[in-house]
Amino acid sequence: MLPCYCAVIHAVTLWISVIMGAEFNQLSKDLEGQLYEDLLFDYNKIPRPVKNSSDILTVDVGASLIRIIDVDEKNQVLTTNLWLEMKWFDSKLVWDPIKYGGLLTLHIPSDLIWTPDLVLYNNAAGDPDITILTDALVTHDGHVFWQPPAIYKSFCPIDVTWFPYDSQKCEMKFGTWTYTGRYVDLKQLPKEDVITVEVEGNDVEYMQRGMDLSFFYRSAEWDLLALSSQRHSVLYASCCGPEKYVDITYYFGLRRKTLFFTCNLIIPCFLISILTTFVFYLSDHKITFSISILVTLTVFFLVLIDLMPPTSLVIPMFGRYLITTMILVALSTVVSVVTVNLRFRSGSAHKMSPWIQVVFLNFLPRILLMPRADRAIQQNPSSPLVDPTSLIELVYGGGCKLYHVTLLCGRCNAPI
Structure with a gap:
């Protein structure tokens, strides 16, 4: 009988707690809503919320x-x-x-x-x-x-x-x-x-x-x-x-x-710039190689322009480096054109200019302690006259490849 009585008391207590909690929650909601209405009723949000207009x-x-x-x-x-x-x-x-x-x-x-x-x-x-x-x-x-x-x-x-x-x-x-x-x-x-x-x-x-x-x-x-x-x-x-x-x-x-730009911009550009020095070691395709490097550097320069603001106040140091490298590559391309042109000239079509004879056959050999062409002629004056173009092979033979030799008669200056 006693356990049943305790169970009834426990159930009644639980029911009262639930009812009281619900009423308390409802009361809290009502109080919060009432507070909300009381605060915002006749509230003007335009002026500053101060008691006196002179207050800061x-x-x-x-x-x-x-x-x-x-x-x-x-x-x-x-x-x-x-x-x-x-x-x-x-x-x-x-x-x-x-x-x-x-x-x-x-x-x-x-x-x-x-x-x-x-x-x-x-x-x-x-x-x-x-x-x-x-x-x-x-x-x-x-x-x-x-x-x-x-x-x-x-x-x-x-x-x-x-x-x-x-x-x-x-x-x-x-x-x-x-x-x-x-x-x-x-x-x-x-x-x-x-x-x-x-x-x-x-x-x-x-x-x-x-x-x-x-x-x-x-x-x-x-x-x-x-x-x-x-x-x-x-x-x-x-x-x-x-x-x-x-x-x-x-x-x-x-x-x-800097890791992204160093790996994707700085290092590739630097390696391509180093390739410029190998232009002068090529026997053929000098111009093609130089122009390829110049085009590649131009692409890197366009990437840099796309990243930078369009301002004339300052030029990035990396941009200056690219411009300088492009100028040097352009100059190396010009030198390559001149070199290839001289490389494939024939002695009969292009005579050696007097100033070239003086500089390269007389002046520079003295500085470089090399035998001079005029001494080779003096050692055998009775031999047929040799065109200066051919003297390069006769005097410095072995290091140059002779493509055209013109021998002149010592008396009549006619080709032999």
């Missing part, structure tokens, strides 16, 4: 770098994926947790409350403001936390002097578009990492690590060397009146990973 609203701004998506050298654009973080106090979003079942936080769509109009000043493409309107987390004491993700494209001047062994410095400048520093002031997060430094005679709030890198995915092409941030108060007198605007600028230090 402080917005704490931070960011987490998720990924460096792309560095477009040709268009000079840096594409990044960020998680922005903003905190401010909204005096209209304060409630007593006791009246609402102990609710301490509430998620509210960000398009229903006031949010700072934070934009990217040096935007290159797309929307400069925040387009993904995630929910904001509001606490019972009126503090609002908003962390919208965004993909930004910012201008980044590219210095290609040492491409592909180059380093770049880019920046992203965030600030409010309509509110001056007298209405909305921007501060950096986290506050404990902010130090004050002097830059050009002005005190600037500086952070050595400007963004949170806890969720950062490393890029396959770029190494992140440094990421700092500074807070500035700038006067845009030419367009925006006498008041200063506050911005937070993030500075990126990037270095290119």
Whole structure:
């Protein structure tokens, strides 16, 4: 009898717990909905959420770098994926947790409350403001936390002097578009990492690590060397009146990973350039070989042009190397043409010029300590006169191949 009695008590207790839990959940939902309606009823999201219009609203701004998506050298654009973080106090979003079942936080769509109009000043493409309107987390004491993700494209001047062994410095400048520093002031997060430094005679709030890198995915092409941030108060007198605007600028230090370009661009180009020296060791096909090398270098140069921005400020060192090599290959092609032309000349059709006789048969042999052609004639003056073209074979025979010899009679100068 006693076990049955205990089972009944246990069942009744369980049933009461389920009923009470359901009622409590329903009550919590009702309280959350009631709080939502109470906060947003007659809420105006246009003016700043301050008690007095003369008060300055402080917005704490931070960011987490998720990924460096792309560095477009040709268009000079840096594409990044960020998680922005903003905190401010909204005096209209304060409630007593006791009246609402102990609710301490509430998620509210960000398009229903006031949010700072934070934009990217040096935007290159797309929307400069925040387009993904995630929910904001509001606490019972009126503090609002908003962390919208965004993909930004910012201008980044590219210095290609040492491409592909180059380093770049880019920046992203965030600030409010309509509110001056007298209405909305921007501060950096986290506050404990902010130090004050002097830059050009002005005190600037500086952070050595400007963004949170806890969720950062490393890029396959770029190494992140440094990421700092500074807070500035700038006067845009030419367009925006006498008041200063506050911005937070993030500075990126990037270095290119060189393995891809070294293996696919530098080494092949260098090896092809070495082949240029072998042009003069070929007996035949000199011109064909030189032109083939010149065409190959031209293809590499076109690849380099496609990667580089169309600027006239600087020429990459690698581009200078390619241009110099192409000039040398072109000159070697010209020399090869002259060499082949001299190689297949006949003595009867092309007589040796007097200056060539002086330089190559008289002057150079003296310097090189070689026997001279005029001495060969003096040693046997009664022999038939030999054309200078033939003297090359007669004097330096063995090293040259004779293709045409013309012997002249010593008395009448007629061919024998």
